[in-house]
Amino acid sequence: MYKPIISIIALPFVWGACVATVPPPTQRMADAESAERSARELGAEDEPAAQLSLKLAQEQTDQAKAAMAANDNATADRLLIRANADAELAVAQAREKSAHLAKQDAAKDSATQQTTNASQGAAQ
Amino acid sequence: MKNLRTIGISALTLAMSSACATARPPADLVTARARFEDASRGAAAKLNPAGMHTAKEQLDLAESSFAADGDTQHTRDQAYVATRKTELAVVVARTLQAQQGEAGIVDAMHADQARAVAHTSAELGRAKTQLNVQNVALVAQGAALNDEKARREEAEKRAAQAAADLARFATVKQEARGMVITLSGSVLFTSAKWDLSPAAQLKLNDVANALTKEDPVSKMVVEGHTDSQGAAAYNQDLSQHRAQAVRDYLVTRGIASDRISAQGLGSSRSVADNASPEGRANNRRVEIVVQPAAQ
Numbered sequence: 001m002y003k004p005i006i007s008i009i010a011l012p013f014v015w016g017a018c019v020a021t022v023p024p025p026t027q028r029m030a031d032a033e034s035a036e037r038s039a040r041e042l043g044a045e046d047e048p049a050a051q052l053s054l055k056l057a058q059e060q061t062d063q064a065k066a067a068m069a070a071n072d073n074a075t076a077d078r079l080l081i082r083a084n085a086d087a088e089l090a091v092a093q094a095r096e097k098s099a100h101l102a103k104q105d106a107a108k109d110s111a112t113q114q115t116t117n118a119s120q121g122a123a124q
Numbered sequence: 125m126k127n128l129r130t131i132g133i134s135a136l137t138l139a140m141s142s143a144c145a146t147a148r149p150p151a152d153l154v155t156a157r158a159r160f161e162d163a164s165r166g167a168a169a170k171l172n173p174a175g176m177h178t179a180k181e182q183l184d185l186a187e188s189s190f191a192a193d194g195d196t197q198h199t200r201d202q203a204y205v206a207t208r209k210t211e212l213a214v215v216v217a218r219t220l221q222a223q224q225g226e227a228g229i230v231d232a233m234h235a236d237q238a239r240a241v242a243h244t245s246a247e248l249g250r251a252k253t254q255l256n257v258q259n260v261a262l263v264a265q266g267a268a269l270n271d272e273k274a275r276r277e278e279a280e281k282r283a284a285q286a287a288a289d290l291a292r293f294a295t296v297k298q299e300a301r302g303m304v305i306t307l308s309g310s311v312l313f314t315s316a317k318w319d320l321s322p323a324a325q326l327k328l329n330d331v332a333n334a335l336t337k338e339d340p341v342s343k344m345v346v347e348g349h350t351d352s353q354g355a356a357a358y359n360q361d362l363s364q365h366r367a368q369a370v371r372d373y374l375v376t377r378g379i380a381s382d383r384i385s386a387q388g389l390g391s392s393r394s395v396a397d398n399a400s401p402e403g404r405a406n407n408r409r410v411e412i413v414v415q416p417a418a419q
Contacts, residue, residue: 082205086208096218106226113236
């Protein structure tokens with residue numbers, strides 16, 4: 001009869017011990033914020049796909065900050081894992097946009113050059 | 125009793141966990157699987173195998189979390205991250221593709237530019253060679269013209285000099301057949317004879333000097349002419365002998381024998397009226413025809 005009572009009393013202590021052993025995820029927080037900054041600098045806000053990823057990263061980073069403030073480091077940590085994945089993706093999407101723009105510029109330059117060469121009679 | 129309860133709790137726990145394991149996967153995991161399947165059939169598998177490997181490892185974490193603990197927050201988080209890792213691999217692959225495309229275009233541009241430059245410089249080279257050849261031809265032409273001019277001037281000067289010298293003791297005329305030096309028959313010969321008097325020889329010395337000094341190459345013909353008195357055959361014979369005598373004397377004075385020949389023409393080519401003594405005197409003559417030198 002007394003055993004379930006002990007269990008019920010012990011359970012919050014065990015959980016509390018677990019929550020207390022998770023240290024504040026400061027490194028993950030720093031990583032996420034750094035990646036978000038990179039994404040913004042690479043122009044993620046001008047590219048719809050990158051903008052969405054960046055927005056998700058920022059939202060989850062904000063939620064993680066709130067969780068840390070409430071001493072819920074475990075929740076903050078898992079939110080930051082997600083935020084990092086989104087921020088990393090936002091950086092890559094911004095880079096992809098730049099690569100496409102560079103390719104378009106090259107194609108334009110190439111067309112200009114071909115026209116110039118042709119008009120100089122040297123394109124054969 | 126206590127043991128039975130323990131067993132019962134264990135059995136319940138086992139049943140619950142196996143129920144979790146066979147439960148429907150969370151939407152995050154379904155998405156992660158589908159996204160990965162899709163990506164592994166695309167270009168990313170070839171262009172970004174490292175990124176796809178990372179995505180696969182992340183998906184495996186989600187799957188093992190789901191297999192062990194079922195639809196937990198941890199499983200959803202791992203699946204969420206797996207979807208992002210897969211998307212990342214795809215985006216990086218597309219970026220590589222774009223960069224390779226750009227590099228290809230740039231390489232092609234460089235190659236085009238190099239071809240254009242090579243073509244232009246080859247054309248310049250050809251133009252330069254052509255100019256050089258034209259230049260050489262022009263210089264050669266100029267030199268040839270100068271040579272030609274010098275030769276003509278030389279020839280004209282020689283001819284003028286010879287004419288001036290001869291004019292002092294004989295009549296000199298320029299005719300189509302060449303320069304004609306007319307020596308009076310009465311000065312050279314006594315009537316009906318063809319041997320040269322000493323006075324005639326002196327005169328011919330000057331002619332020979334002029335001809336050898338001023339014009340060492342021209343061919344010449346000595347023509348004997350008579351008036352129309354007497355038989356034509358006789359006149360022909362006399363004119364031939366006289367021409368021959370002059371020719372032979374000029375050869376002894378240094379004119380090469382192959383340059384000079386003799387011809388008797390009798391009275392066939394009168395230059396004056398045979399009815400008067402003066403006319404007849406003019407007709408009795410020896411002409412030295414200097415043919416223009418072949419230039």
